[in-house]
Ligand SMILES: Nc1ncnc2c1ncn2[C@@H]1O[C@H](COP(=O)(O)OP(=O)(O)OP(=O)(O)O)[C@@H](O)[C@H]1O
């Protein structure tokens with residue numbers, strides 16, 4: 141039933157209670173400023189967060205509210221201006237390249253724009269082989285590697301045999317994001333940061349991709365941090381939700397808590413802005 | 427890759443530039459094959475022999491002759507020795523003694539001679555004419571009379587006793603076949619001030635100048651690329667240091683630097699390759715700057731982030747995730763570096779600070795010689811015009827190729 145969006149995306153009945161589970165990623169007073177002096181942009185401003193093992197947590201906010209920035213910080217791709225990040229109970233240490241590589245075994249990402257996520261000069265095989273090599277599969281036989289790549293591709297409904305020797309840009313946006321998920325399937329990280337993985341593709345592919353992410357979570361128990369501007373989508377798939385406004389978390393809690401009993405005005409506005417198909421739009425609020 | 431190449435060669439601008447460049451290159455490669463030997467050898471004793479085919483007069487005398495009776499041969503012969511000044515002074519004499527010359531066309535040699543022969547008398551001395559002028563008219567008349575007579579020329583040679591002995595007679599109707607003359611030399615571009623074959627020199631100079639351009643371009647592009655990649659990608663202190671050095675080199679005009687360095691090296695030690703090295707070492711700054719800014723815009727792209735997340739090393743990221751994206755740009759920068767290095771060499775040589783003059787000719791040296799020996803004042807166009815033309819063609823073709831590449835790689839520029 142992988143490809144039926146109506147049945148699979150609505151996971152609200154399958155929410156797990158995560159509070160009892162151990163923390164895998166948390167932050168205290170995490171801050172990121174860009175620029176100096178007058179031109180300073182407070183992209184992320186002293187935020188606290190706690191993500192548990194196996195949790196699917198959404199970070200919701202408008203465009204430009206500063207969602208990508210924390211994800212880059214969590215990935216260790218940009219430096220942190222202030223604050224501490226804890227990975228599996230310990231303060232994160234990525235001071236050397238070696239430690240960074242170690243850290244990236246535990247945390248991986250899917251980026252916002254599939255079209256710019258791949259090196260256009262590398263074949264699809266290269267992308268997937270890199271993942272196998274990173275997981276210590278360098279010495280495996282060619283056949284074994286091929287088998288692993290085929291399995292990863294079939295998990296995301298791609299036919300590997302047809303893709304060998306192709307380049308990522310020869311795929312559609314949806315196929316590229318699925319290839320991204322195949323990467324994650326091979327890498328099996330503890331934490332996956334998905335930064336609006338569906339914002340650049342159509343609704344049907346979106347359902348497929350969300351379904352694959354959920355399946356991945358259920359099979360491997362990985363934590364998924366799902367970044368989105370779509371609060372309705374967040375409500376459907378996530379266990380807990382963080383609402384971000386201008387670089388600050390204005391509200392957080394379990395999905396039901398945040399959506400059904402919103403406290404912050406910003407959350408209420410976000411919820412009321414969700415277009416409902418069966419109602420006439422009230423254009424005065426837009 | 428193949429596709430890109432096809433696209434590049436479908437760009438008309440690139441193609442035209444490429445064809446011109448290859449043509450110039452072929453001249454440099456092929457001409458020395460047909461005409462081997464040292465291009466700096468002085469074959470002529472005089473300076474600036476005009477372009478043309480030269481036949482050994484000595485050999486021509488002994489060569490078997492054929493007889494042709496051409497109606498206009500005499501007239502042509504006369505016309506060729508009668509210069510415009512001669513004609514004007516003839517008319518002057520005629521008017522001075524009161525002959526009516528209205529309606530006479532002085533370019534019509536026959537008519538002019540007829541009226542001259544009918545009227546000239548060396549005993550008549552028009553008023554106001556000096557003795558010297560009179561004598562020059564007498565000698566002019568003698569010249570005309572001897573030509574008109576179509577006399578047979580006798581070639582004499584002294585025998586053992588020193589007696590002059592007749593070798594052969596040359597009739598005015600004798601012709602020799604150029605192919606039968608043993609020594610014939612064709613100088614399509616004449617000779618220069620030292621009596622060297624200009625075309626041979628030019629072919630060799632193109633080779634040397636392109637070599638200088640290539641070596642200097644390689645050095646400049648390599649340094650610029652490495653520094654730009656490192657400072658752009660690694661950033662931080664390394665970036666500060668590299669930019670500091672780059673800024674110093676940018677503030678001092680590189681041409682001034684070139685002049686100073688070349689001057690301090692000294693004429694004796696400046697081989698062509700030394701000059702290429704110096705040009706390369708002083709012209710990498712703008713490649714560094716532009717590569718750096720390209721790398722900075724690339725280093726935060728998601729595909730680089732993905733590569734980092736895949737645990738790739740810095741070297742691998744730079745080589746596979748950055749370099750291919752700027753490769754087309756680097757190729758274009760390289761082409762421009764070659765073209766500017768060739769021009770730099772020409773400028774330096776014009777100032778007398780180019781490669782030493784005894785080893786190989788370069789385009790700049792040839793211009794330098796032409797200028798030193800005032801070829802431009804004497805109207806010896808063959809000594810400087812082809813060189814200027816070749817320099818212009820090389821730099822035009824390289825820039826045209828560059829524009830063509832630019833249009834292929836940046837489709838927004840296409841019109
Ligand atoms: N490299 C940077 N330099 C300067 N400012 C930046 C940089 N990256 C982000 N910003 C600023 O930080 C703020 C948050 O950006 P961010 O990319 O996190 O937004 P976002 O919520 O992901 O937006 P979107 O939904 O459009 O992706 C924006 O105001 C942006 O201008």
Ligand SMILES: [Mg+2]
Pocket residue numbers: 207208209252335336
């Ligand atoms: Mg974003």
